[in-house]
Amino acid sequence: MIKVGIIGATGYAGVELVRLLLGHPQAQIAAVGSVSFEGKPISEVYPNLAGLFDEVLVKDDEVLARSDVVFASLPHGLSEEYAARCAETGKIFIDLGADFRLWAEEDYQEWYGLDYHRPELHRAAVYALPELYRERIRGERIIGNPGCYPTSIGLGLYPALKNGLIDPNSIIIDSKSGVTGAGRGLSQTTHYPDCNEAFSPYKVASHRHTPEIEQTLSDIAGGPVKVTFVPHLLPVNRGIVSTIYASLAQPVDLGEIHALYERAYAGERFVRVCPEGAVANLKNVRMSNYCDISLHLDERTGRLIVISAIDNMVKGAAGQAIQNMNLVCGLPEETGLTMAPPAF
Numbered sequence: 001m002i003k004v005g006i007i008g009a010t011g012y013a014g015v016e017l018v019r020l021l022l023g024h025p026q027a028q029i030a031a032v033g034s035v036s037f038e039g040k041p042i043s044e045v046y047p048n049l050a051g052l053f054d055e056v057l058v059k060d061d062e063v064l065a066r067s068d069v070v071f072a073s074l075p076h077g078l079s080e081e082y083a084a085r086c087a088e089t090g091k092i093f094i095d096l097g098a099d100f101r102l103w104a105e106e107d108y109q110e111w112y113g114l115d116y117h118r119p120e121l122h123r124a125a126v127y128a129l130p131e132l133y134r135e136r137i138r139g140e141r142i143i144g145n146p147g148c149y150p151t152s153i154g155l156g157l158y159p160a161l162k163n164g165l166i167d168p169n170s171i172i173i174d175s176k177s178g179v180t181g182a183g184r185g186l187s188q189t190t191h192y193p194d195c196n197e198a199f200s201p202y203k204v205a206s207h208r209h210t211p212e213i214e215q216t217l218s219d220i221a222g223g224p225v226k227v228t229f230v231p232h233l234l235p236v237n238r239g240i241v242s243t244i245y246a247s248l249a250q251p252v253d254l255g256e257i258h259a260l261y262e263r264a265y266a267g268e269r270f271v272r273v274c275p276e277g278a279v280a281n282l283k284n285v286r287m288s289n290y291c292d293i294s295l296h297l298d299e300r301t302g303r304l305i306v307i308s309a310i311d312n313m314v315k316g317a318a319g320q321a322i323q324n325m326n327l328v329c330g331l332p333e334e335t336g337l338t339m340a341p342p343a344f
């Protein structure tokens, strides 16, 4: 059994890790950490866990002491210290936040306003989108789990960009996320009367996931890619739908595009290319680690439209983090993640 610990276990992504790890046959949750609720059973904070997991929340030091794999699910800027302590003690560190996602420190400085205090940790870390970087992830010990929007977009565009199907300078991304994407803390925009029966873009062309999206797309394309990215707040709890528009590099029919995506994702357990004519829908991926991708061609304008749907809490956070744990621990990638999405 792998002993796992969760720092930030009372946050939305942290408690989703708890829910998923309770069903993992090879992992045992050794400790859950909290600053605000230390000394209380986690089931007091999240009564859905009552009788299932009543572990008392402990200080982060205790989480580190009891675990072989440490997940950190914290606001950005806090993870370096924990990664350093894990590196010193030979533990695997998986960060769900943004601190180990960006390869260029200048990007982190520009978008997050912070420096890398321990650059050697960042050099040792791997950006862990398994379907793209599986071979780089195996055997690594500091794992930067991707952001939710970048996961849906990287998977949505990978086959098209890799095969030169689209003009990399023409990409426009319109994403919608459920409210859990903003985390547990209250804000005016996530306050019930403000988001219920409302729908609006936010951080238009200025969202912090932009450099991460561009990093992945540039890496796939083999040259710099800039995108226009506009996220929206969708009044549902979970789910992300990214609608991605790009001009075709040369004329190609939808059947060929489908064949290319199906080849690219053949054998991928968690990516489903929807049949021609179907449209990806967050309803079909909720509570699961799937990414559903549908492909559409606007023949009048010569634009490819890719629609990519994930559950932000699972493939966009906790599920993907467990997929990465499985990879680095040498387990089958789907271990503990084979649950079917509910029909409604």
Ligand SMILES: NC(=O)c1ccc[n+]([C@@H]2O[C@H](COP(=O)([O-])OP(=O)(O)OC[C@H]3O[C@@H](n4cnc5c(N)ncnc54)[C@H](OP(=O)(O)O)[C@@H]3O)[C@@H](O)[C@H]2O)c1
Pocket (backbone or CB within 6 Å): 008, 009, 010, 011, 012, 013, 014, 033, 034, 035, 036, 037, 073, 074, 075, 076, 078, 096, 097, 098, 146, 147, 148, 180, 181, 182, 183, 184, 185, 312, 313, 316, 317
């Ligand atoms: N929500 C998503 O869909 C999603 C998806 C992908 C990635 N992520 C990333 O995962 C991380 C956690 O996200 P989340 O949505 O779970 O956030 P959250 O609900 O706000 O939870 C963060 C937790 O961190 C703990 N914490 C420790 N030190 C803190 C501090 N100085 N300030 C605030 N909280 C502190 C808090 O628990 P205690 O006070 O009990 O210690 C809090 O419950 C973030 O980096 C986020 O970007 C989130």
